[in-house]
Amino acid sequence: MQSMGIVTGRRNARPPKQRRAGGPPEGDAYDEVVQEIRAGRLDADAGAERLIERLTDAELLGLLDGDSPRRLLPLIPVLLHRRPFVAGAVPRLGIPGIRFSDGARGVVIGESTAFPVTMARAATWDPVLEEQVGEAIGAETRIRGANYSASVCVNLLRHPAWGRAQECYGEDPVLTGRMGSAMTRGVRVHTMACVKHFALNSMEDERFEVDVSVDDHALHEVYLPHFKAVIDAGADSVMSAYNRVRGEYMDVNRPLLTDVLREEWGFTGFVTSDWVFGTHAAVGSLEAGMDVEMPLRLRRAHELPAALRAGTLHHATVLRSARRILRTTLLHAATRTEPQPSADVVAGSAHRALARHVAEESIVLLANRPVDDGVPLLPLSATTRRIAVVGRLADRANLGDHGSSRVRPPTTVSPLQGLREALPDTQITSTPAGNVRAAVAAAAAADTAIVVVGFDQHDEGESVVTGGVDVGVLGAALDSGRLRSAITGVAHLASRFVRGGDRTSLRLRPSDERLILAVAAANPRTVVVLIGGSAILTEAWRDRVPALVLAWYGGMEGGRALADVLTGVVEPGGRLPFVIPTDPAHLPPFDREAKAVVYDDRWGQRRLDEEGHTPAFPFGFGLGYTTIDHRLLGHRFDDTGGTAEVLVTNTGRREGSTVVQLYAADTAPERPVAQLLGFRKVTLQAGEERVVRVVLDPTPTLERDPVTRRWSARAGDWALQAAQHSPSTWASAVPLRTGDSDLDDDPARLPDTAG
Structure with a gap:
């Protein structure tokens, strides 16, 4: 029985190899190798070989898939939130x-800290802050008994209707x-980091079958490039996607898993499959470069032993993946320097x-116009x-999707609760959801009305396989009998708790739009707060309200953060990680039921630039409570x-933040397409000016x-x-490529430590 408590015995094996007389106990073998690597007496490759020499064939094959038996398939949605899922444990040798x-x-x-969703954190434009979040998530992961966190999702937001947009960092x-x-x-x-989903995964409803065509450019x-950036940052593992790319499912896509990921980029970690x-293909995926089938003993447990005996699977192929897995886990264990965190840090202060x-840093202020006194509506006046x-x-x-990324914090704070805590001396009224007449009456009697609308787990999120699941994606060998019943059962079970999937519209629910219009008509001092995971079209009503705030799925403390921003305790620190158009036709086509799609290099802001459409709110946009100027x-x-140096000046009357953004474009075409090269978030006191240096x-x-x-320079007149x-105009741009440096190396200037 494995320590996770749900894993029974593995495959039949030949007798284990005997240890030397007087040597250390077999159960200490893994820890012994870790200590040898830590002391510099072994490198990780040699350490992996030492362990492999002591593995039976069955144990060796056991490294290549999950340890849990296939009968637990219907229980995955429950067990995922109770304990780690283990793959490749060998208790005999102490291999975890x-x-x-x-x-x-x-x-x-278990119960854990619920941070704002990934898209909200992208809106902070603050890598230093994101690293702190990563360390906190890693610490809580380790406390829960896991050593491997699939917390790094870097799929691009090609279209905001993608159900899991909230799990990525934008466009x-x-x-x-x-x-x-x-x-x-x-x-x-604290733990090994897994980046997902490799590659070109950006739709939900047909994620198991869709084939993505894409040219080399x-x-x-x-x-x-962003996947490579994360690999270069030290990612230990990659999770392959469900979808196909150029006709090949990603688990058998050798051109990407081996030719690009390993040979071109030099990745030395291990690749796991997306789940179930x-x-x-058990053998084909191993040969293509996918090392571990997750999370159960499914295809590989069924097929690899016979393939190895028959010679259709080469022993060297098994050893290649085994070395990657053991080398990576050993190296991380040996180089981890932080002690085991205390359990009380989980959702602690x-x-x-x-x-x-x-x-707070993620909330984006999209509009803030004066009403009748010449003063912007936000922050809320002290006389309210x-x-x-x-x-x-x-x-x-409302914390977001209820799929595999769902977090269960011990407490949460709603917008209403946050405002009541922040304004104890203010009369704050609320009305039952859906009662427009009561909402209008309350708004008419108030100094200010705040309308909180948007999406939840029923509108967008991870796609759940329905009762009509096409288990053919598992292959003919597993497309019948008890396994099919189990798969159908887990689909039915999951669909009771999670709906999600790709969005059917970029607009709010009709009832939300009607509420906004009715409340705004009753009270001109109306603030609309949007909750959601990506772009929401506002054209039907945004000219009726003076203040508009995008608050995302803000995590367990989101209500208090929203109150801090609305009352002016802090600035709204967010900037859009995507464009919000005026018309969905300005975005690429999006078919939730497509079996085949073509991805080109034009989406989001880039597509609007090329076609000459003015957005409702451009990529990188966000207002504050002060005014700040930039000058290159x-x-x-x-x-x-x-690198670039930018003079940043706070010309307003209060402290505020800005994100210095550096864009380049080929200015030869009639409509240049902006490309972000670098950015830096900076906070300045009223009247302060500072020179910041930004990495490009x-x-x-x-x-x-x-x-x-x-790689070489792309042709064009780059500025x-x-x-x-x-930017919508390039009148103040300067030539991009420089000869001699025109930078001042004055050490007093602020370097870019955030990029």
């Missing part, structure tokens, strides 16, 4: 195996790469405070005595990257030769511009 926990917004096991490769790298560094302080220069439906701070807080999400613990002073840049990523200005795999969001 890969002990998996999900964790995009917190640890899914831009550079922002995604910087934030994902920061999360990776933080998580690895878009693939290597748009959809993969992510392995389509420090992590709660961090969750609140991150939520009566506030109506209405909307179906005003008093709900100088930069150096070549094909290896560079050259990748968006380069192209890859598909034959030589070498650089500092801005506070994606």
Whole structure:
């Protein structure tokens, strides 16, 4: 019985190899090797070989899939939140195996700190803060008995209707790469970090079957650079996606798993499958470079032993994956320096405070117009005595998707509760959800009305396989009998708790839009607070309300953070990690039922730029409670990257923050397409000015030769511009590539420590 408590005995094995007389107990073998590596007497490769020499064939094959028996398939939704899922444990030698926990917004096991969703954290544009979140998630993962966290999701937001948009960092490769790298560094302080879903996964309802066609330019220069950035940041593992790319399912996609990931990028860690439906060929996936089938003993347990005996699976192929798995786990165990965290840090005061701070920094103020006194509506005036807080999400613990990323914190704070705590002397009224007449009456009697609307787990989230699941994705050998019944059973069970999937509309629910219009008509001092995981179209009503706030799924402290922003205790620190268009037709087509799609290099802000559409709110946009100016002073840049210096001045009357954003574009076309190269978040006191140095990523200005795999400068008249969001004009841009440096190396200038 494995220590996770749900794993029974593994495959029949030949007798274990005997240890030397007088040697250490077999159960200490793994720890002994870890100590040898830590002391510098062995490297991780030699340590892996030492363990492999002592494994039986059955134990060796056992490294390559989950340890839990297939009969537990219907219980995955329950067990995922109770204990780690283990793969490749060998108790005889003390090998702990890969002990998996999900964790995009917190640890899914037990009660844990619920941070704002990944998209909200992307809106902070603050890698330093994201690294802190990663370390907190890693610590809580370790406390729950796991050593492997699938918390780094860097799939690009190609379309905001994607159900799991909330789990990614937005539409831009550079922002995604910087934030994902920061999360990776933080998580690895305590556990191994897994990046997912490799590659081109950005739709839910047909994620098991969709085939993505993509040319070399878009693939290597748009959809993969952020994955490479995370690999370079030290990711220990990669999770392969469900979908197909160029006709091949990702678990058998050798061109990506081996040719690119390992040979071109030099990745030395291990690859796991996405769960249950992510392995389509036991031998073929191993040969292609997918090392571990997760999370159960399914295809590989059924097929690999016979294939090894028959010679259709080479022993060397098994050893290759075994070495990757053991080398990676040994190296992480040997180099981890932080002691075991105390259990009381889980949802403790420090992590709660961090969750609140991150939520504050994520909130995006989209509109803030004066009403009748020439003063913007937000922050709320100290003279406000009566506030109506209405909307179906005003008093709900709405943390986001209820799929594999669901976190169960011990407590949550709703927007209504947060405002009542922050304004104890203010009369705050609320009305039953759905009662528009009562909401209008309350708004009419209030000084200010706050409407809290948006989405929840029923509108968007992880796609759940329904009772009509096509288990054919598992192959003919597993498409019948008890396993089929089990798969259908787990689908039925999961669908009782999770609906989710891709969104059917980019607009709010009709009832929410009607409520906004009715309340705004009753009270001109109306604030709309949007809850959701990506872009929400506002054209039907945004000109009727003076103040508009995007508060995301804000985590367990989200209500207090929202109150802090609305009352002006803190600035709204967020900036959009995607564009919000005025018309869904300005975005790429999105078919929730598509079996085949084509991904090109134009989506989001890039597509709007190329086609000349003005967005409702551009990529990188966000307002504050002060005014801040940017001026590019100088930069150096070549094909290896560079830096820029920007003078930032707070011209307002209170402390505030801004995100210095550096964009490049080929200005030769009539409509230049902006490419983010670098960014830096900075806070300034009223009247303060500062010079900040920002690291510039050259990748968006380069192209890859598909034959030589070498990168070189893309042709064009490239220019650089500092801005506070994606620019609509390039009149103040300067030539991008420089000769001699025009930077001042004065050490008093603020370096970029956030990128």
